[in-house]
Amino acid sequence: MSFDHLLTSSKRRELLQNLGIGHGSDVFSTGLFRKAECNAETAISQRSIPRANPDHLRPIFDRFATKEIKGKKLMTPEDFIRGYLGLYTEENYNKETVRLLASAADTTKDGDISFEEFCAFEALLCSPDALYLTAFELFDRNASDTISCDEFEAVIRHTQPLHDQDFDFSSEFIKRYFGADKQRNVNYHSFCQLLHDFYEEQGIQAFKRYDKNGNGTISSLDFQQIMTTVKGHLLTDFVRHNLIAVSGGGASGHKVTFPYYAAFNSLLAKMELIKRVYVSTTRGNLDIEMTKEEFLHAIQSYTQVTPYEVEILFHLSELNHPGRKTLCLKDIQAIDPERLKRVSQMDRLINIKAVHHKDDRGVGTAFLESAYRFLLGSVAGACGATAVYPIDLVKTRMQNQRTSGSFVGEVMYKNSLDCFKKVVKFEGLLGLYRGLLPQIVGVAPEKAIKLTMNDYMRDKFTKDGKIPLYGEIIAGGTGGMCQVVFTNPLEIVKIRLQTAGEVQQAGKKIGVFTVLKELGFLGLYKGSRACFLRDIPFSAIYFPAYAHAKLASADEDGMNSPGTLFASAFIAGVPAAGLVTPADVIKTRLQVAARAGQTTYNGVIDCARKLIKEEGPMSLWKGTAARVCRSSPQFAVTLLTYEVLQRLFYVDFAGSRPTGSELATTKTIQDESSTNPDHVGGYKLAAATFSGIEHKFGLFLPKFETSK
Incomplete structure (x- = not known):
């Protein structure tokens, strides 16, 4: 009962x-x-x-x-x-x-x-x-x-x-x-x-x-x-003050027909549904402004909303921001009574509004927003790198494995699983994390630059809450290009340390400072062209795929849960990581120190030619599975951490927010407890x-x- x-x-x-x-x-x-x-x-x-x-x-x-x-x-x-x-x-x-x-x-x-x-x-x-x-x-x-x-x-x-x-x-x-x-x-x-x-x-x-x-x-x-x-209980101050204007009359003016009167009252009673239609159509991007035609198309499946009600809705919206014939969330909020509507609510550790309005946003605010994103991106990058570092080490060992050369039995690993087992057997569990420290130190600014530049460029291409596909591709590619300044030194040191375990079995000991001394400053950027060839296409593929995967997996309120964020980031990483594997193999070969008897390379084109000639075309795809298995979960953890941190430590700089991050659990008037x-x-x-x-x-x- x-x-x-x-x-x-x-x-x-x-x-x-x-x-x-x-x-x-x-x-x-x-x-x-x-x-x-x-x-x-x-x-x-x-x-x-x-x-x-x-x-x-x-x-x-x-x-x-x-x-x-x-x-x-x-x-x-x-x-x-x-x-x-x-x-x-x-x-x-x-x-x-x-x-x-x-x-x-x-x-x-x-x-x-x-x-x-x-x-x-x-x-x-x-x-x-x-x-x-x-x-x-x-x-x-x-x-x-x-x-x-x-x-x-x-x-x-x-x-x-x-x-x-x-x-x-x-x-x-x-x-x-x-x-x-x-x-x-x-x-x-x-x-x-x-x-x-x-x-x-x-x-x-x-x-x-x-x-x-x-x-x-x-x-x-x-x-x-x-x-x-x-109907006073259904009126906001904005609607109350504009009743004469929206009805189109004055003391001796326009007559209000009963259909208009009925449609107006019906609209006020459906504002929660109107908000749901807007949020569902924009998939959580609350900066988008919808035209009347777009909204009419969106309500086709909602028999409760009539075109007359939409006409009144857009008339009120125009009164809220004269000169624009579009609808945004702020217009809906101006019509929807605060005491009745479901209020977007999220428990946050920090909730700060840096500026009151987008027009107040200046150069200093934009710089602070970039610094804010850089800090959160650093933490997110470190979390992602640590989570998948053992997979990355196996991937590097597999890509560096030669199938030709002067050493007998040079093929040390049969497959990625065999590589994993041998590292643990000969180097211990800690061997799986060889080179992690410089990876953490370097990956923080690397991922931070990638995420910050992608967000920055997306802001530049976004107009009325919408960004074209070419803008998403350029934004992602720019993020990948800018990260190379940190990525290349990090990668070459990491790779030298990851492959050092193979040499140390012969009695040599190699550490971070040994690698830095051997390479010198210019040596840290060895293979940078290949790094550009890998990171720019990767980011150009990854970030648009991630954004669209988020939209596809958002719920009916346009909200992405941590689960859908992780899944979207993971799925986007599969094509991005797989398609740029040849560039990653070339970069690895250029950056690894060749041992006696091994082929040396004089650049990207030379490396590609020799690889195809000596080891066959499929050699360019070595470690694809390991790379996908490393990159997909790494970016899933990184992007999940990045967006969750932005939700928990929310600072509104009046710039673009991650889509699918604004709405959360809702509360009613009963939650306003004494x-x-x-x-x-x-x-x-x-x-x-x-x-x-x-x-x-x-x-x-x-x-x-x-x-x-």
């Missing part, structure tokens, strides 16, 4: 009665209620805040309860709403409003709240549908677990919208819910639908009231009056729940007593 069913009036009373609990019983001395509560609590599958311990609630209740009957402490409506929850604390507060709100916790509807009811309401606040359950308790004035037409009318007439715009409670709408004689009661689920439909009906009645000629039109001023009174130490468990959500009832359903209750 779902715990939600225990939260309606009759079920909660039944639970209390079955346990022999009333206002005069010491429920917690028997422990029965606590046991039943724990059993029911396990049935709650989703809630944002865990239940409070009754032992913690007891002293809080006793402290705020001012009424006592037969030794039993009770809370009055004022104790509960004004004293405990801290709502309606003004001196001239509306007493009927306070009584109504308190009745949500008053299960027996006797005017007071017992400790058992206090605990039961705390459980209700933890339920997934707490907004509807709380509203149901407000309307259920006689504790019958159903709502009559009289009860519904009594509460509705107390709300502010009914003060401003009357409603015909003898209308066909009311009769459809309560019967022709209005004697039929509605249960919880029927009430939820009634509450949802009521303000739509009130809006229709208001339109008819202002349509005095019966021709289906009202003035723009009448439109503004209806929207601010009946920080009052007395508000424990579900009571952290009490004030937000009462506020949600007003803003979600339009049940605005008067705060102050009206002067008579």
Whole structure:
């Protein structure tokens, strides 16, 4: 049985009665209620805040309860709403409003709240549908677990919208819910639908009231009056201030037709869907501006959204940024009420906004952004290199293995697995990490330059959130070209150390300083042409493939999880690493120190010719499998680390952000919990729940007593 069913009036009373609990019983001395509560609590599958311990609630209740009957402490409506929850604390507060709100916790509807009811309401606040359950308790004035037409009318007439715009409670709408004689009661689920439909009906009645000629039109001023009174809970400040402008009229101007009125209200109710369509279409790239034609194409599969609603949406968007006939996320946010929409939320260690607007971005900000990316890229590169270094060592040994020469038995390794086993056997596990230190020292700036330059160039080619394919290729190639200044010295030292284990078996010892001394400064850039031939095509292939793989693997909200980031980076590395293997083989042969009797090379072309002549064309593809197995996971770890770091240590420089990184888990108004130490468990959500009832359903209750 779902715990939600225990939260309606009759079920909660039944639970209390079955346990022999009333206002005069010491429920917690028997422990029965606590046991039943724990059993029911396990049935709650989703809630944002865990239940409070009754032992913690007891002293809080006793402290705020001012009424006592037969030794039993009770809370009055004022104790509960004004004293405990801290709502309606003004001196001239509306007493009927306070009584109504308190009745949500008053299960027996006797005017007071017992400790058992206090605990039961705390459980209700933890339920997934707490907004509807709380509203149901407000309307259920006689504790019958159903709502009559009289009860519904009594509460509705107390709300502010009914003060401003009357409603015909003898209308066909009311009769459809309560019967022709209005004697039929509605249960919880029927009430939820009634509450949802009521303000739509009130809006229709208001339109008819202002349509005095019966021709289906009202003035723009009448439109503004209806929207601010009946639909005020759906209006942001931006929409509220532009109601006249968007309806195209003035004091004596444009007439608003009923289709326009219906489409406008329907659009406001669908803003979360509108945002979802935008995010899904842009696949998480929140800088993209969509044209009306693109948006109309995107909503083809959404029957709920009509072209008329899209027309109004883009009219509002143009009012938000005059001169541009496109739609962006900021336009949607200007229309979507903050208190109702799902807010993009991510738990971050650092969340800094360097500039307030993109126009404030200067040279210094751009430099800081590059430094920020460089730092994160360095950490990411080091993580990626360490993760796959043993595979890289095996790849280098295999590529350096000669199939011709003067040594007998020079072919030391049968395959990559055999190489791995022999390294461990003759050099130990640490032999797999030979040369790791200079790799870590060098790979940090190498990967940082590659990632930073790619991001920088992508920013230059990006316009309205979109980047052409040629721009992605140039950006990636530029990143690969710039990294060579660090890559070549790093690679040649690393390769000399990785192959040193083969020489050390003959009694020689080679270290970092030995290699540096032997090579000299100019020697560190030996084979740099081959390095350019490898790294530029690699990055030109890799980064566009990664970007498109991210788009393809993002969820419907355009969000990339760590899993899809890793998979996208891994998949993109396969073609990039495989296709540039010939350049990598040539680079390796040029940079390895040739031993006595081995062929020497005088450049890229000479090396390629001799390789094909002496070892065959397939020699250019040596170590392809090992290279793919090394590069794909290395870049997967590197890019995953890079993007996760940007999420955790978020600094907004108003530049382009990685696509698929902006959206995350969402929260609703119920997550805006109280920080009052007395508000424990579900009571952290009490004030937000009462506020949600007003803003979600339009049940605005008067705060102050009206002067008579």
